[in-house]
Amino acid sequence: xxxxxxxxxxxxxxxxGPVSAILSVEKAQRMAEFFGVLxxxxxxRILSALTLGEMRVGELAxxxxxxxxxxxxxLRVLRTMRLVSYQKRGRSVYYCLKDNHIFNLYQEASEHLDxxxx
Amino acid sequence: xxxxxxxxxxxxxxxxGPVSAILSVEKAQRMAEFFGVLxxxxxxRILSALTLGEMRVGELAxxxxxxxxxxxxxLRVLRTMRLVSYQKRGRSVYYCLKDNHIFNLYQEASEHLDxxxx
DNA sequence: ATAACACCTGAATACTTGTTCAGATATCAA
DNA sequence: TTGATATCTGAACAAGTATTCAGGTGTTAT
Numbered sequence: 577x578x579x580x581x582x583x584x585x586x587x588x589x590x591x592x593g594p595v596s597a598i599l600s601v602e603k604a605q606r607m608a609e610f611f612g613v614l615x616x617x618x619x620x621r622i623l624s625a626l627t628l629g630e631m632r633v634g635e636l637a638x639x640x641x642x643x644x645x646x647x648x649x650x651l652r653v654l655r656t657m658r659l660v661s662y663q664k665r666g667r668s669v670y671y672c673l674k675d676n677h678i679f680n681l682y683q684e685a686s687e688h689l690d691x692x693x694x
Numbered sequence: 695x696x697x698x699x700x701x702x703x704x705x706x707x708x709x710x711g712p713v714s715a716i717l718s719v720e721k722a723q724r725m726a727e728f729f730g731v732l733x734x735x736x737x738x739r740i741l742s743a744l745t746l747g748e749m750r751v752g753e754l755a756x757x758x759x760x761x762x763x764x765x766x767x768x769l770r771v772l773r774t775m776r777l778v779s780y781q782k783r784g785r786s787v788y789y790c791l792k793d794n795h796i797f798n799l800y801q802e803a804s805e806h807l808d809x810x811x812x
Numbered sequence: 813a814t815a816a817c818a819c820c821t822g823a824a825t826a827c828t829t830g831t832t833c834a835g836a837t838a839t840c841a842a
Numbered sequence: 843t844t845g846a847t848a849t850c851t852g853a854a855c856a857a858g859t860a861t862t863c864a865g866g867t868g869t870t871a872t
Contacts, residue, residue, distance in 0.1 A: 588790030590797050591747045599742040604735035610803050615730030617722035624717040629709045633819060648820055667818050667869045672706030677806040679708050685728050688795040766850055785839040785848050
């Protein structure tokens with residue numbers, strides 16, 4: 577392993593790490609849009625409710641104590657970012673989490689937030 | 695291993711996974727605040743610039759093509775979320791990334807964004 | 813066909829957030 | 843002390859976003 581960075585003056589995290597270049601405006605925009613979607617408490621509550629399993633819009637609305645309309649609007653946003661998928665069955669629409677990325681993001685953020693202030 | 699959820703109808707990601715309860719309003723709020731900070735393209739550009747190593751405010755401003763004032767405002771936000779740390783030396787203030795969480799978040803998001811639409 | 817149900821959508825309002833400008837603070841050099 | 847440099851901050855404006863309300867679509871039951 578090269579020690580030019582890792583051994584002595586590593587005052588800064590990740591120098592030479594996985595990013596190591598200034599993001600283009602376009603890439604930065606895409607990142608921001610994605611994380612912006614996760615920048616709303618009601619969407620986090622909806623996402624966390626879906627960790628319990630698939631749910632209809634009405635059930636979700638009841639679970640997170642929002643109107644169905646508000647939930648529906650937020651679900652559209654989550655759909656756009658492909659964080660949830662849905663399935664029509666009868667007159668109901670069942671939503672569920674699309675993949676596990678949301679868990680990893682949740683855990684990574686939790687760790688960060690729970691870190692001592694050093 | 696219990697198979698009541700995992701074996702047959704796993705249409706939904708992560709049911710019974712690491713969250714598995716509706717987030718409290720407070721926790722959801724904290725999550726949203728954190729991710730909201732990452733919901734701005736200029737902040738991503740600043741963070742990515744810092745992956746190259748520590749930088750002064752003026753250098754950062756030049757690197758990301760923003761005014762020093764704008765950079766300073768954004769650095770305060772990043773400081774508040776403990777994403778960057780800083781060190782005064784002489785009349786300059788050197789900023790750098792505080793820890794590696796930002797890399798993991800970046801990679802996780804990249805993977806999600808690069809996923810095919812299935 | 814009609815009514816009830818489940819969900820979605822557009823438009824308007826209210827709220828939040830980013831950027832700019834002007835000026836403040838703090839450090840260094842002469 | 844004076845002037846130059848480097849950064850920070852508060853207030854105001856502009857821009858973006860969430861929520862509500864009213865009404866729309868599509869499905870099921872009678």
